Amino acid sequence: xxxxxxxxxxxxxxxxxxxxxxxxxxxxxxxxxxxxxxxxxxxxxxxxxxxxxxxxxxxxxxxxxxxxxxxxxxxxxxxxxxxxxxxxxxxxxxxxxxxxxxxxxxxxxxxxxxxxxxxxxxxxxxxxxxxxxxxxxxxxxxxxxxxxxxxxxxxxxxxxxxxxxxxxxxxxxxxxxxxxxxxxxxxxxxxxxxxxxxxxxxxxxxxxxxxxxxxxxxxxxxxxxxxxxxxxxxxxxxxxxxxxxxxxxxxxxxxxxxxxxxxxxxxxxxxxxxxxxxxxxxxxxxxxxxxxxxxxxxxxxxxxxxxxxxxxxxxxxxxxxxxxxxxxxxxxxxxxxxxxxxxxxxxxxxxxxxxxxxxxxxxxxxxxxxxxxxxxxxxxxxxxxxxxxxxxxxxxxxxxxxxxxxxxxxxxxxxxxxxxxxxxxxxxxxxxxxxxxxxxxxxxxxxxxxxxxxxxxxxxxxxxxxxxxxxxxxxxxxxxxxxxxxx
Amino acid sequence: xxxxxxxxxxxxxxxxxxxxxxxxxxxxxxxxxxxxxxxxxxxxxxxxxxxxxxxxxxxxxxxxxxxxxxxxxxxxxxxxxxxxxxxxxxxxxxxxxxxxxxxxxxxxxxxxxxxxxxxxxxxxxxxxxxxxxxxxxxxxxxxxxxxxxxxxxxxxxxxxxxxxxxxxxxxxxxxxxxxxxxxxxxxxxxxxxxxxxxxxxxxxxxxxxxxxxxxxxxxxxxxxxxxxxxxxxxxxxxxxxxxxxxxxxxxxxxxxxxxxxxxxxxxxxxxxxxxxxxxxxxxxxxxxxxxxxxxxxxxxxxxxxxxxxxxxxxxxxxxxxxxxxxxxxxxxxxxxxxxxxxxxxxxxxxxxxxxxxxxxxxxxxxxxxxxxxxxxxxxxxxxxxxxxxxxxxxxxxxxxxxxxxxxxxxxxxxxxxxxxxxxxxxxxxxxxxxxxxxxxxxxxxxxxxxxxxxxxxx
Numbered sequence: 001x002x003x004x005x006x007x008x009x010x011x012x013x014x015x016x017x018x019x020x021x022x023x024x025x026x027x028x029x030x031x032x033x034x035x036x037x038x039x040x041x042x043x044x045x046x047x048x049x050x051x052x053x054x055x056x057x058x059x060x061x062x063x064x065x066x067x068x069x070x071x072x073x074x075x076x077x078x079x080x081x082x083x084x085x086x087x088x089x090x091x092x093x094x095x096x097x098x099x100x101x102x103x104x105x106x107x108x109x110x111x112x113x114x115x116x117x118x119x120x121x122x123x124x125x126x127x128x129x130x131x132x133x134x135x136x137x138x139x140x141x142x143x144x145x146x147x148x149x150x151x152x153x154x155x156x157x158x159x160x161x162x163x164x165x166x167x168x169x170x171x172x173x174x175x176x177x178x179x180x181x182x183x184x185x186x187x188x189x190x191x192x193x194x195x196x197x198x199x200x201x202x203x204x205x206x207x208x209x210x211x212x213x214x215x216x217x218x219x220x221x222x223x224x225x226x227x228x229x230x231x232x233x234x235x236x237x238x239x240x241x242x243x244x245x246x247x248x249x250x251x252x253x254x255x256x257x258x259x260x261x262x263x264x265x266x267x268x269x270x271x272x273x274x275x276x277x278x279x280x281x282x283x284x285x286x287x288x289x290x291x292x293x294x295x296x297x298x299x300x301x302x303x304x305x306x307x308x309x310x311x312x313x314x315x316x317x318x319x320x321x322x323x324x325x326x327x328x329x330x331x332x333x334x335x336x337x338x339x340x341x342x343x344x345x346x347x348x349x350x351x352x353x354x355x356x357x358x359x360x361x362x363x364x365x366x367x368x369x370x371x372x373x374x375x376x377x378x379x380x381x382x383x384x385x386x387x388x389x390x391x392x393x394x395x396x397x398x399x400x401x402x403x404x405x406x407x408x409x410x411x412x413x414x415x416x417x418x419x420x421x422x423x424x425x426x427x428x429x430x431x432x433x434x435x436x437x438x439x440x441x442x443x444x445x446x447x448x449x450x451x452x453x454x455x456x457x458x459x460x461x462x463x464x465x466x467x468x469x470x471x472x473x474x475x476x477x478x479x480x481x482x483x484x485x486x487x
Numbered sequence: 488x489x490x491x492x493x494x495x496x497x498x499x500x501x502x503x504x505x506x507x508x509x510x511x512x513x514x515x516x517x518x519x520x521x522x523x524x525x526x527x528x529x530x531x532x533x534x535x536x537x538x539x540x541x542x543x544x545x546x547x548x549x550x551x552x553x554x555x556x557x558x559x560x561x562x563x564x565x566x567x568x569x570x571x572x573x574x575x576x577x578x579x580x581x582x583x584x585x586x587x588x589x590x591x592x593x594x595x596x597x598x599x600x601x602x603x604x605x606x607x608x609x610x611x612x613x614x615x616x617x618x619x620x621x622x623x624x625x626x627x628x629x630x631x632x633x634x635x636x637x638x639x640x641x642x643x644x645x646x647x648x649x650x651x652x653x654x655x656x657x658x659x660x661x662x663x664x665x666x667x668x669x670x671x672x673x674x675x676x677x678x679x680x681x682x683x684x685x686x687x688x689x690x691x692x693x694x695x696x697x698x699x700x701x702x703x704x705x706x707x708x709x710x711x712x713x714x715x716x717x718x719x720x721x722x723x724x725x726x727x728x729x730x731x732x733x734x735x736x737x738x739x740x741x742x743x744x745x746x747x748x749x750x751x752x753x754x755x756x757x758x759x760x761x762x763x764x765x766x767x768x769x770x771x772x773x774x775x776x777x778x779x780x781x782x783x784x785x786x787x788x789x790x791x792x793x794x795x796x797x798x799x800x801x802x803x804x805x806x807x808x809x810x811x812x813x814x815x816x817x818x819x820x821x822x823x824x825x826x827x828x829x830x831x832x833x834x835x836x837x838x839x840x841x842x843x844x845x846x847x848x849x850x851x852x853x854x855x856x857x858x859x860x861x862x863x864x865x866x867x868x869x870x871x872x873x874x875x876x877x878x879x880x881x882x883x884x885x886x887x888x889x890x891x892x893x894x895x896x897x898x899x900x901x902x903x904x905x906x907x908x909x910x911x912x913x914x915x916x917x918x919x920x921x922x923x924x925x926x927x928x929x930x931x932x933x934x935x936x937x938x939x940x941x942x943x944x945x
Binding site for chain 1: 535538539542543545546549550575576579580583584608609610611612618619622626628629630633645647648649650651652653654655656657659660661663664667668671676677678679681682683684700701703704705706707871873874875876877878879880881884885888895899901902903904907908910911912913914915920921922923924925927928932934935
């Protein structure tokens, strides 16, 4: 009797266990389904894709903290159904075409401090000597008109953003127009001279190389690829800088007193071709080499400068830091210009173009009609920018048209509106084209007149020219003391 | 199943409970026993039932969600945001790339072109040479000869819309950099046009109103040099020998026998040519333009051209065929002032040149301009700005990259660098930095050699 009773009890226990078991299994099943639904592995999909999606969602949450735009994805979706025809440009992956035939340069010794090149200490003398021997390549084109080389550039590979190259093209056209009107030479760089100084630091080795290779250039004007000229009539006041070697847009108080990291802007600046400039480039470069040096320097800069977020060292912050810490050495020859927009932050300018067109006129260069509108943070060539894509691109179109209108008005045209690519006539064709003057006088402006010729001096004036050139080379000498005993 | 187990349990429970009391009078007591079955137990049963029902219902809903795709109800917000961004970006890209313009609906009032009226580029000008000369006399600050060299204006351009694909814009950018480099070295100014000055003459005809406009606005320019956006300079040292063309007003690359004997539609190439700024050029432009206006005029003209020129396929009239037709049919009027040049590659058809760059580097040197070291490599037919070209994409792009790097090497030489192979965007150093950079400047700067070779002043 005990045995059967025991068996029954056993059976009972078993049954109870089974019932509980069913409940447990049901609940487990429920939990899995809820997890699936919530973590986004929701639509059909095998368990493998579920795991993929879970992994991706976690990484997406991480990405979401950074700025948002994912244009690369957008483009992949667009091209999904392209045909495999060999004549179709849309399906071609250009990165497969690039081949580096020769090996990498020798890796620099990590223990040696970085340097842009062997130290040159007599550049002013070398240059003055060269200018005397080459009177045809004078450094001044006129009494107050130095020979200027505008330098800009972009990466040699296509942009990640599908319309990025188009905006680079418009930007260079804009610069070509300004430089043609003002007799400035243009250099578009697409080469990375030093792999260690990649990114925003790439301009340093380039600028040094250009200064040394072009002794006839008096001022080098660096301009970012995302900066556009919006005042075609404004000529930089060169005589204001006759005793200065480095002109940037900025405010003295913000740099020297506040130590603000945006107290000046290195997206558009003028640098004289002289020993002082080589020295400041050498002093500027050490924070640049990528890797540990740049990261460490970034930390130093963030703690020293006001308002700077945490990221690797950039050339602008490094310049602020340099000026603040070595003020006695450099500040005397640095001019922080804010009377006109040598660099104009786009955010405060682009909405006012219509108002400017109504109330003012080109040739002012300042807040009424900015010389340069600089699209900081837009990064049209990359995938991610700091601002919404739509605002950036639309405003770049407007700024481009705003500048282009001043060029087109020379020929009797204008854009139909600041947002439109189409142009309309403002002046009918006439049978006396030379009677017509353009409103801004840009067709034959005074600053382009050939007094000493744009590139080579007129024959009869050679001796006068060389005398003037020699005088300028010494009067504008960039050493700390003015060297008067030469010639 | 649940019910069964409960009934089993009940039975079991019941059995256990009633075991000791199994008596003959089990019916009523049994029934009462079952209804009397512990209240608690019944409630317990009900609870269990309800629990299981709810759980099952929940499971069903979730499974339905998962399979029928009602998942968006509670799907992660991040997914939705991402999807929205992608859609917004696609819309923006489409808008930027389309030909649609924000001002289109506002201007229906522009007069429709009347095909019965002969098209003109502008009011007829007959005294341009005198006008220009007197202007030059009145404006000595803007001479047409600078240090003995005639002032040249290089004109090129591309449509205002982004290309159909990103690669096209990238090569437009590289091409303009290439032209900037050549023009900086040779003192030539550039006009890059991105506006359709005349909507009738769109496409390849757009250069005509542009050239005319620039000639009339810039009397100080002696020569206007039109160059297509798909043509690259590959000889950075060579200069156009303008002295050779003193008695001519137009310089164009081509072959006289192809032109006059064979009447071939590719006898000359209008992708790179020079026009002197004078009355003759204005007249030629006026006579050239009528085949251009788009629509029935251009189509009809296309048929005429195909019928008269050898090898021309059937399509609308293009500027090159029209010019050839003009040269052939009005030979006496124009040809004495047109120099059909083939001693150097003012236009060099790419297919026969790009594969030989390595050979050229080995055997020759820049400055020759001809088949040994071509002056211009012109990528006719590649059309990287469109979607489809006449040649395989890989070949076109690879060749354009090679031509670009071939030319860029000549520019970088002054700075001590060179590309790592003709298809590599990266560069390598070929000369160490030095403390006396100026000796290399004297040696290598192309401008010094260019000035030396151009000889006498005017």
